[in-house]
Amino acid sequence: xxxxxxxxxxxxxxxxxxxxxxxxxxxxxxxxxxxxxxxxxxxxxxxxxxxxxxxxxxxxxxxxxxxxxxxxxxxxxxxxxxxxxxxxxxxxxxxxxxxxxxxxxxxxxxxxxxxxxxxxxxxxxxxxxxxxxxxxxxxxxxxxxxxxxxxxxxxxxxxxxxxxxxxxxxxxxxxxxxxxxxxxxxxxxxxxxxxxxxxxxxxxxxxxxxxxxxxxxxxxxxxxxxxxxxxxxxxxxxxxxxxxxxxxxxxxxxxxxxxxxxxxxxxxxxxxxxxxxxxxxxxxxxxxxxxxxxxxxxxxxxxxxxxxxxxxxxxxxxxxxxxxxxxxxxxxxxxxxxxxxxxxxxxxxxxxxxxxxxxxxxxxxxxxxxxxxxxxxxxxxxxxxxxxxxxxxxxxxxxxxxxxxxxxxxxxxxxxxxxxxxxxxxxxxxxxxxxxxxxxxxxxxxxxxxxxxxxxxxxxxxxxxxxxxxxxxxxxxxxxxxxxxxxxxxxxxxxxxxxxxxxxxxxxxxxxxxxxxxxxxxxxxxxxxxxxxxxxxxxxxxxxxxxxxxxxxxxxxxxxxxxxxxxxxxxxxxxxxxxxxxxxxxxxxxxxxxxxxxxx
Amino acid sequence: xxxxxxxxxxxxxxxxxxxxxxxxxxxxxxxxxxxxxxxxxxxxxxxxxxxxxxxxxxxxxxxxxxxxxxxxxxxxxxxxxxxxxxxxxxxxxxxxxxxxxxxxxxxxxxxxxxxxxxxxxxxxxxxxxxxxxxxxxxxxxxxxxxxxxxxxxxxxxxxxxxxxxxxxxxxxxxxxxxxxxxxxxxxxxxxxxxxxxxxxxxxxxxxxxxxxxxxxxxxxxxxxxxxxxxxxxxxxxxxxxxxxxx
Numbered sequence: 001x002x003x004x005x006x007x008x009x010x011x012x013x014x015x016x017x018x019x020x021x022x023x024x025x026x027x028x029x030x031x032x033x034x035x036x037x038x039x040x041x042x043x044x045x046x047x048x049x050x051x052x053x054x055x056x057x058x059x060x061x062x063x064x065x066x067x068x069x070x071x072x073x074x075x076x077x078x079x080x081x082x083x084x085x086x087x088x089x090x091x092x093x094x095x096x097x098x099x100x101x102x103x104x105x106x107x108x109x110x111x112x113x114x115x116x117x118x119x120x121x122x123x124x125x126x127x128x129x130x131x132x133x134x135x136x137x138x139x140x141x142x143x144x145x146x147x148x149x150x151x152x153x154x155x156x157x158x159x160x161x162x163x164x165x166x167x168x169x170x171x172x173x174x175x176x177x178x179x180x181x182x183x184x185x186x187x188x189x190x191x192x193x194x195x196x197x198x199x200x201x202x203x204x205x206x207x208x209x210x211x212x213x214x215x216x217x218x219x220x221x222x223x224x225x226x227x228x229x230x231x232x233x234x235x236x237x238x239x240x241x242x243x244x245x246x247x248x249x250x251x252x253x254x255x256x257x258x259x260x261x262x263x264x265x266x267x268x269x270x271x272x273x274x275x276x277x278x279x280x281x282x283x284x285x286x287x288x289x290x291x292x293x294x295x296x297x298x299x300x301x302x303x304x305x306x307x308x309x310x311x312x313x314x315x316x317x318x319x320x321x322x323x324x325x326x327x328x329x330x331x332x333x334x335x336x337x338x339x340x341x342x343x344x345x346x347x348x349x350x351x352x353x354x355x356x357x358x359x360x361x362x363x364x365x366x367x368x369x370x371x372x373x374x375x376x377x378x379x380x381x382x383x384x385x386x387x388x389x390x391x392x393x394x395x396x397x398x399x400x401x402x403x404x405x406x407x408x409x410x411x412x413x414x415x416x417x418x419x420x421x422x423x424x425x426x427x428x429x430x431x432x433x434x435x436x437x438x439x440x441x442x443x444x445x446x447x448x449x450x451x452x453x454x455x456x457x458x459x460x461x462x463x464x465x466x467x468x469x470x471x472x473x474x475x476x477x478x479x480x481x482x483x484x485x486x487x488x489x490x491x492x493x494x495x496x497x498x499x500x501x502x503x504x505x506x507x508x509x510x511x512x513x514x515x516x517x518x519x520x521x522x523x524x525x526x527x528x529x530x531x532x533x534x535x536x537x538x539x540x541x542x543x544x545x546x547x548x549x550x551x552x553x554x555x556x557x558x559x560x561x562x563x564x565x566x567x568x569x570x571x572x573x574x575x576x577x578x579x580x581x582x583x584x585x586x587x588x589x590x591x592x593x594x595x596x597x598x599x600x
Numbered sequence: 601x602x603x604x605x606x607x608x609x610x611x612x613x614x615x616x617x618x619x620x621x622x623x624x625x626x627x628x629x630x631x632x633x634x635x636x637x638x639x640x641x642x643x644x645x646x647x648x649x650x651x652x653x654x655x656x657x658x659x660x661x662x663x664x665x666x667x668x669x670x671x672x673x674x675x676x677x678x679x680x681x682x683x684x685x686x687x688x689x690x691x692x693x694x695x696x697x698x699x700x701x702x703x704x705x706x707x708x709x710x711x712x713x714x715x716x717x718x719x720x721x722x723x724x725x726x727x728x729x730x731x732x733x734x735x736x737x738x739x740x741x742x743x744x745x746x747x748x749x750x751x752x753x754x755x756x757x758x759x760x761x762x763x764x765x766x767x768x769x770x771x772x773x774x775x776x777x778x779x780x781x782x783x784x785x786x787x788x789x790x791x792x793x794x795x796x797x798x799x800x801x802x803x804x805x806x807x808x809x810x811x812x813x814x815x816x817x818x819x820x821x822x823x824x825x826x827x828x829x830x831x832x833x834x835x836x837x838x839x840x841x842x843x844x845x846x
Contacts, residue, residue, distance in 0.1 A: 024623035029679040031627065033716060034634045035783060036690055038790055039731040043799040044741050051802025055817055056838035077805045099836035106833045107798065109790040110783070112637065117716040119777045124713070 030123065032114035040109060048107070049078045049088035062095060184224035187241055191216065194249035211263045211271045215252065218275020218323050223282045237286040243296055244285050251304045252278055259311035273314035276323030277306050284332050298352050302335045305356035309363030316366055316376065331377040335359070338381050346388035350407040354414050358384040361418035386436050387414045390443040397447035409456040413442065413463045420467030437487060438470045445493035453500050458521035465525040469532040491542055492527050496520065499549030503557065512560040515553055519565040526573055534580050544579045548572065551588040559590050571596055622671055629664045629683045636660060637690055654691050661688035665699050674710050678703050682717040689728040696728045711775060719776035723784065726764045730791060733757040741803055748809040755800045755813050762791050762820050769827045785829045792820050793833035815846035
């Protein structure tokens, strides 16, 4: 980890926190403020008329000698009897009216009013603008660490533009930020930081800004909308999203980089689909929590795999023009549950890789399902569960397998089988378990190979051939029935394995047998390929296959200078056809073998 | 390294919490000021409720002043002092002068960043003084024993406040939001044309006080007009001219 990047991340958090604090304070300071009016005097009417008619010469003229109200006026002030006071007051109203003033109303002081801190348009930057500028500042800091990011890669600008527009959606213009808005700001900032890193490390990435924007809004906005009210839940949401938003953003942008052609033009379905899956990840993580490092890595691993499906088959995650977040979430959740319940070692990293393989292969073939929007993820879960269970059973029965097959190689075998099987449109559907038959045949054979006659590379090749045969000749060798562990393919493979093991027990067998490794793998492949076209009759002739193998082994051991691996395979290929037709190889002596090798 | 990072993040979290706390206090103080004020003015027929609201405003004034003293951000200080001064003014608490003075001092360097608050802090003490005089006026107006001297003094107190406010108008004209300046002008209109020009003058007349109050009112009116203050509540005719030695 680059120490500068760690510093950058911490500084970004501190700076956004700080500007968030300043924005909150600015908002509080600039709320409208109460300005009260003067307290009312509630004067005596006698006082009022005395003041009114003595304040200017013009008004005094009304009460002085000759004035219309003089009879109610004493020498220097109003008479105090009620009649005079009332008459003078009415006179004041009349004079005011002539002056265009509502005198009674004017006696009441102006009331309280709420006042703004600044004239419109003349204030400092709004709280939102401050945060946006701080985000821009963060970007500038990132540029300082990676100067090429803007100059060499226009995607960073697009990402920043999309970020800014989404932030504007989260945050009200008046700066009235509640916990929900702050959470949105935090999410978006986390996405931006991780996004810059992803953009920087994928210089080949070319995506429209609008696509970024759509992805962000579909991924983050619904999550922000669901931000809970409860304080304890909010704490959990913040912790979880802080832990997961970076890897999620990284994965999303890397998915875009890997499927760039999907993210051009006017079709925004892939963005909506990616948004739905990202949203599902965040909601699943926040609402159910992350128990440990594995649950985080597991969820991100599954998320990455589902993103791949969403990028290539967006229609699976869209209904009309709306994202199907619930389906995406169900997919993640059911896989997370399946992983948790899987036997070791498939409940850890190996399980994530195996699950990812199942998601990718089944998801890519989801269009073959009768109701693709409903069933594919269920089948994918089932595929994973069966792969994990069968591999685990093989490991349990044959502990030696660990010496030749690493955990990753199990995943490779699972992926090979699924990849090959998926070539036949009918095989990966909810109702067809033929793929399971292939896995069961291979894993049962693995369990039987206690002498470790085959390497990991051999097993991969056998799995490939078996899967190809299953795909090209369905319902023959690998038709799976739950209670039938010894179906035809399994019996064929184990027959050859048994034959190979028996050869070791023959005199000089350990030193001279050729039926091991590549030859055994080739023999199994030849058998599967030959048997697939003649499955019905082979059921009855399995002992003849064993007899052929034994005869060839004996011949090779006794004549090891003349019968090597090439000759063994030539003879096996030449004789297998008639054996499968029900003809015993009989006693295969050296002369007959030589004739056969010479094409006789 | 991990410890260092945790420490940094913790410091950031503490700073954020402290910042939010200040913002919340300021917001709450504003809200409480408005709420207690309306409770007070609406409780005209309920003396107990009115007293409670006044006590609440007095407490708010003290609490806000304490927050102002505690916070380090000068703009937050100014806002807290504005709340404190307004609350003390409405509570009839003499501490309004202290609060307004403390706020105004900070405004010397930060006026442009808080023009409304600084403007209010400039004139709140004068408005509080006017209200104090009004309380005196009400007692005098309702009493049969008020002397000419007392009436003259009330007029004189109003007059001083009016002169201060008119003089401040020119200072505020270019430094506060237009809304505030307009409202401030209306307050001067109320003070000069009604509180002084009708009622204080009427009390003086009733009590046979100084006859020169008419001239003094005319001078105030003139000064206001010279300062470009619109006085819509004063007489429409008889525009005065300045008179020396009323």
